[in-house]
Amino acid sequence: MAGGEPRSRAFQARAIALMWRSLAGRRLSTLWRLARLIGPLVERLSRRERQVTRANLAEVYPSRSPAERSQLSRQSLTHSTATMLELGFAWMGEPGRVETSILEVHGRELLDEARAEGRGVIVLAPHFGNWEVLNFWLSGHFPFTAMYEPPKLAQLDPIIRKGRERRGASLVPTNPRGVAALLKALKRTEAVGILPDQVPSWGSGVFAPFYGRLAYTATLLPKLVARTEARVVTGVALRLPGRGFAIHFLAADTRVYVADEVTSASGVNACVEAAIALDPAQYQWEYKRYRKTPEEAEGRPDFKRFRIY
Template sequence: MHDLIARVLYAFASLLTRLPWPWLLRLGDAAAALMLRRNTREARVARRNLELIEPALLPAQREELQQRIVRTTARQAIETLRLWTRPHAENLALIREEHGVDRFDAAIRAGRGVIVAAPHYGNWELLNQWLAAHTPLAILYAPPESPVGDAFLRRVRADDANAARVTQVRAEGPGVRQLFKLLKDGGVVGILPDQQPKQGDGEFAPFFGVPALTMTLLGRLAHRTGAAVVFAWCERLDSGRDGQPAFALHVEAAPDAVGDADPIVAVTALNAALERIARRDPTQYQWTYKRYTLRPSGSGYDNPYRGIR
């Protein structure tokens, strides 16, 4: 039943995204305007995050940045629906620039495994499709609470051409052990490193000046397997004359400290690199996510999103 409902949702999304790109982006802009007018959860979370990371901004400056973040978030959602329901080869034509691909290829050829750290910046689903076209890989993901949502994600993240090249690994014990084996065999693993882990699965480190519980898994994988770590993202560019979104693919080597044996050193280096990427254009980062829910023990600070449902 869950798979059937997921297929129905996929069919509906496919129909919606047959609209031309300019229409879809205007639909995203209309959704953003509605979110701001109704002060939805996403709008309130974005505002709260800006209060935490940019306390010196004037109210008018914070409001303007919040509006741009919500608009980009809505456009990203519409883009992703389109990317999920069109052939990957067609989607990859939206990538107009590529930077650092030779570095990625060299890391694969070295044969000691590659960890791709992909922040929630730009469009990470397009990045997944580029990676799948470039190399077989395993993608670590946190399954949604809804079985229908899980079935939908499994359906959309690999089209027929690349289905055999993508292994979706649930962020659970057996899945983590699978990642260690894949890396030791010289495979490629993709991880979204800026999701808040469960208490006990991470350490606190500054992220935009605020302590954030950060996964230690990436550092442990790198340290124990000797795999290379690269950061990769698809950054949104100005749309072309055809009204389509356009992206630049970036790959760069991570600092060695990301794989340090000391988990505090590792997560501190990880967050510093993630912050540097996010600061390229803060509106392209996923500030509608509750990144700082868990607070350091004894800090005296409470959940900053209390009351935001």
């Protein structure tokens, strides 16, 4: 029994890697058709994903009818399925094919202008559309550094790392050494990527509104801005189902430039909301964004470190 779980995880990792490799050369239209077949099954058979998605949608879209939210849940899980199927394409597909799949780029001038002014660029990249395609484009057009946390299935780490670095991206750990690397990159007027919608560990965030409800939000951004005067933009790769992707860079909510951490975090969440508005179905609603609560914080001995908006 002792070796059963490691063997199971190794088998799972090999199966996932095989799927990515086998799908890497497929047309995006084929992958989207597969997603439309598999997505409804995920919504029907995966209780956890279905429940979390529906709970989040009820929280952020209370004015929509249950039928509308149910339809949006199915659409969202179909897009999440498409993202999983497209990972092999983004990481292992022929680079020319991936590049030509990016049919539109909007807002690139925000990055070009910042670098012309001698400023680095912080790209807030929420879990929307296909963020790996966004990484592919950024690392091919700008010196680009992003934080990276190895996957739970350790056997997949070399595959993911190679895929993300193949266009020149520099991956740094999610620790003080990684933060130092981001600061150095920004001071060289390069671009760095940050995930704005992951729940941070206790002591690394504050509570700020996200669709009107308090969500524990990371406070790395104001520290980077204060020390580098970098420009902040939101970046997403919007899926054009079956055809390709449209890269969008959006000017950040001005609150992200405020030194106060709660105000800045509120601006970060507003940036994520603005990206989601492009197409709510393409956001990864199955993530438990509200899993840490102010009530939970109050019971902690280091509560004084947490600030409530």
